[in-house]
Amino acid sequence: MPASRGVSREDCEAFARDGAVCIRALLSPAELARLAAGIERNLKAPGPNARVASRDDDPGFFFQDFCNWQRIPEYRELIFESAAADVARQLMGSRVVRLYHDHLLVKEPRTRQRTPWHQDQPYYNIDGRMSASLWLPVDPVPRASSLEFVAGSHRGPWLMPRAFLDNEARWFPEGSLADLPDVEQNRAAYPIIGWEIEPGDAVFFHMLALHAAAGVAGGGRRRVLSVRFVGDDVRHRPRPWRTSPHFPGLAEELPAGAPLDHPYFPVVWPAPRGNAQG
DSSP: OOOOOOOOHHHHHHHHHHSEEEETTOSOHHHHHHHHHHHHHHHHSOOTTOEEOSOTTOSSOEEEEEOOTTTOHHHHHHHHHSSHHHHHHHHHTOSOEEEEEEEEEEEOTTOOOOEEEEOSGGGSSEEOSOEEEEEEESSOBOGGGSOEEETTGGGOOOBOOOOTTTOOOOSSOTTSSBOOOOOGGGGGGSOEEEOOBOBTBEEEEOTTSOEEEOOOOTTOOEEEEEEEEEOTTOEEOOOSSOOSSOOTTHHHHSOTTOBOOSTTSOEEESOOSSSTTO
């Protein structure tokens, strides 16, 4: 059964206003240790969606993997038993919370590769406003290497999703959405927010919030599990292209405009009945 955790009115107001909020001490030391063990398990045995997101000449290494909750028991524990889903419920103002997907992001020491400014939702196969992505490092993250956001950008519009390394428009056709502004070269013009993170702290953000992160300087690692939660109003929106991540067979099994009532997207709040964890 998922744990409960109260969220302050100020936190809910910040999430609604800015599209992102930092929740301190979400996980206990024991929960954090188990999650770190799960991340190491994932690194030793990558899934079929794993990819390297840094260039060959990068002195570090940026690794990503998606959709591993069914095979990594420590991820299932975080998703189904920690207070994360309850916090997402309160921030979204939703009655029901579903898992959308999990996403591992690991930047090893001296990784230069930035995570460029982008929104998440345009890469996906869903519509709706109720979303809360959890970004949960198991290592200390200085402000310079932390996830940061353009406050208020979650109100839209949708902006063109592009591949991180080659800037290619592999999803929406070129010109069909406005391009992202060059936030990094004009930082003073934008209300950029972010936090220094201690292990156990978590950032929750809306899937349309513009966000980015720098590389990792020095000898520190930045191991992060991100979990995407969705609420009552989110609906399936099949795309004629391969989304990131891809859900094989979903378009044939779930009609366009339907709620995400499918085994890919289990209910995590309220507590699922029986063995809903797959």
